Amino acid sequence: MRLTDFTELMRNEFGTMASDSMLRDHVLSDLGNRTGAVAIEEGVDPREVWLALCRDFDVPRDRWYLHPS
Known part of the structure; x- marks a missing residue:
């Protein structure tokens, strides 16, 4: 997934301020106890972070909108 698609999904689902904070501050156990920002910096596909x-955050599956990479 392109980073621009990821950013758009985040902002559409959570809003600009909340998505920026979640990416910086929320630790994801599924990604080795890293924040989304650190995971992306370390090369994890934004699709996996999304x-x-x-x-x-219990986003209903019908709103996961995965775009082809």
């Missing part, structure tokens, strides 16, 4: 956030 899915981990969806699971952690």
Whole structure:
């Protein structure tokens, strides 16, 4: 997934301020106890970060909107 698609999904689902905070501050156990921002910096596909956030924040599956990579 492109980072621009990821950013758009985050902002559409959570809003700009909340999504920025979640990415910086929320630790994702599914991604080795890293924040989404650190995981992306370390090379994790934004798709994996998006899915981990969806699971952690109980986003209904029909709103996961996965775009092809």
